[in-house]
Amino acid sequence: MSDLIQQSFGFILEDELIKEIKEVGTIKDIKEGDTILEPGNYIKSVPLLIEGAIKISRVDDKGDELLLYFIERGDTCAMTLNCCMSNSKSAIKAIAESDVKMVMVPVEKMDLWLAKYKSWREFIMESFQTRLNEVLHAVDSVAFLKMDERLLQYLQDKTKIDHNTNIHTTHEQIAKDLHTSRVVISRLLKKLEINGDVVLHRNSIDVINF
Numbered sequence: 598m599s600d601l602i603q604q605s606f607g608f609i610l611e612d613e614l615i616k617e618i619k620e621v622g623t624i625k626d627i628k629e630g631d632t633i634l635e636p637g638n639y640i641k642s643v644p645l646l647i648e649g650a651i652k653i654s655r656v657d658d659k660g661d662e663l664l665l666y667f668i669e670r671g672d673t674c675a676m677t678l679n680c681c682m683s684n685s686k687s688a689i690k691a692i693a694e695s696d697v698k699m700v701m702v703p704v705e706k707m708d709l710w711l712a713k714y715k716s717w718r719e720f721i722m723e724s725f726q727t728r729l730n731e732v733l734h735a736v737d738s739v740a741f742l743k744m745d746e747r748l749l750q751y752l753q754d755k756t757k758i759d760h761n762t763n764i765h766t767t768h769e770q771i772a773k774d775l776h777t778s779r780v781v782i783s784r785l786l787k788k789l790e791i792n793g794d795v796v797l798h799r800n801s802i803d804v805i806n807f
Contacts, residue, residue, distance in 0.1 A: 602700060605647040605671045611716045618645070622700040627693040634691035640680045642701035646672050649697035650758045654690045654774070663739070664751070664774040666731035667694060667758045675728035678721060682707055694758060739776075745785045747775055749794055749806065756807045764802045 602618055610618075622645070627633055629649075634640070636656050650669045653676065654662040668674050676689050681704040710717040738747050751774065756762050772782040786802070789795045794806040 601647045601698065602645075606645065609671065609716060609720055611714055614710065614714045614717055617706075617710075618700060618702060621706060622702050625699050625701050627697040627699070629693050629695050629697075631693050632690065633693060633697070634677070634687050634689065636687055636690055638687045639684070640677055640687060641704055643681055643704060643707060644673055644677060645700040645702060646670055647698050647700060650694040651697060652692045652694045652774075654692070655688070656690050661776055662690065662773055663735070663776040665689065665735050666728060667754070669758065672727075673720075673724050675725045678707070678724065744775070744777060744781060745788060748782065748785050749789060751775060752789075752795065752802065752804045753807050756804050762804045762807055764804060765800060766802065767800075 602615060602622070606618070607615060623642075625644075627649075633644075633651060646668055647670060650667050651674070652667055653665045653674060655665055656662050674689075674691065677687070677691075679685075680687050711721065738750060742750070748771070751771065752764060755764050755766070768782045768786065769779045771786075772779045775782070786795065786797055790797050794804070796803040796805060
């Protein structure tokens with residue numbers, strides 16, 4: 598655990614803080630596709646991601662989802678931090694985009710470290726700013742982009758998260774992430790293929806325009 602924490606956060610956080618994280622943190626492993634957090638859950642620990650990627654989505658009353666952003670190694674989730682600090686229920690859903698390993702830090706350490714460590718304050722503030730920008734980006738995409746533009750942007754983002762231009766996913770899952778129907782996604786994927794942006798396979802998509 599020590600090496601993974603050092604590799605993921607050593608360039609951001611002070612050595613003394615890294616030492617404390619190692620002392621009080623517990624490792625949690627999540628399998629790809631598993632749900633980490635549901636709306637309405639209370640959060641008692643701060644997650645620090647050291648391996649993999651997590652998809653953060655907003656869920657409406659009907660259970661439909663809208664992708665907000667991904668978090669990767671060296672990140673934490675600002676919405677989770679907000680729930681921890683205010684002792685409020687989660688408003689988001691978190692699913693492991695790949696196999697995930699993270700360090701769970703007791704929530705009571707939040708205030709202590711904010712006062713004690715400059716690097717922690719900067720890390721938390723930067724996390725809030727980054728996630729806010731990503732949420733605004735998601736809102737802008739819904740408000741201002743056509744669905745085919747949103748789809749291509751989604752696929753391009755997935756290649757960055759997965760570090761692979763070959764994406765293993767289903768039309769149904771894409772439709773769920775973009776809050777639309779599978780029929781619409783299938784039609785638009787075919788259009789992107791004709792335009793030379795993607796190559797469609799039975800269970801995967803090659804992204805050419807990335």
